[in-house]
Amino acid sequence: MNLKVPANSEVFNLFKTNRKAFVEKVKECVASSLEHLYDDPPTEDKHYITFKPYDSMVHDTAKNAMLRHKDNDESSHGISWVQPGSCDPFSKVENI
Template identity: 40%
Template sequence: MYARTIFYKISTVEPLNPEAAVLYDKDVQLFKSKVVDSVKLCNSHLFDQPKMDDPYAISFSPWNPAVHDEAKEKMFTYKRRPEDHHKGLQVSGLSWVKPGSTQPFSKEDSTLQT
């Protein structure tokens, strides 16, 4: 519900970007056009290296299977922690994404096989 609110019920009362708020209120088509332009500009600089000498700065690189496939596989491989093996079959909580899936709002079965 929160995600829907922030994307579909845009408040222009106290905007962080007053220019964008005025444009959104007065000319939605021009606002959308500027959003598209902004996204294109950001995408054109996505792989630029950070301008600071910070070893912890976030940077992106094009997909390289030799580098990224192993990390992707680890992220999508569900592993039970050893301390969880002795617990009952009932799973508490709800995940937004089923292990091994990239489908949002999927969920794991309510019981696990051991």
């Protein structure tokens, strides 16, 4: 939480002045989120993030692939476009 520039000043003031009411508000928000988790998206955008209930027929293949341990191949190296010691993308100087 950014205390100098809060994203929501009303909630920040509640956090500072009335922790009990703040916690209740958080619980309400969580309950509302869970209640609407699987709602249809409000847009036709096919890239809109949605959630579906867990279905082992659909999700197990992807889950198992992510959980499967893969040995690191020493001869395999990825390409990085970031200069070592930097967090800026595309900062790597290319050698010609």
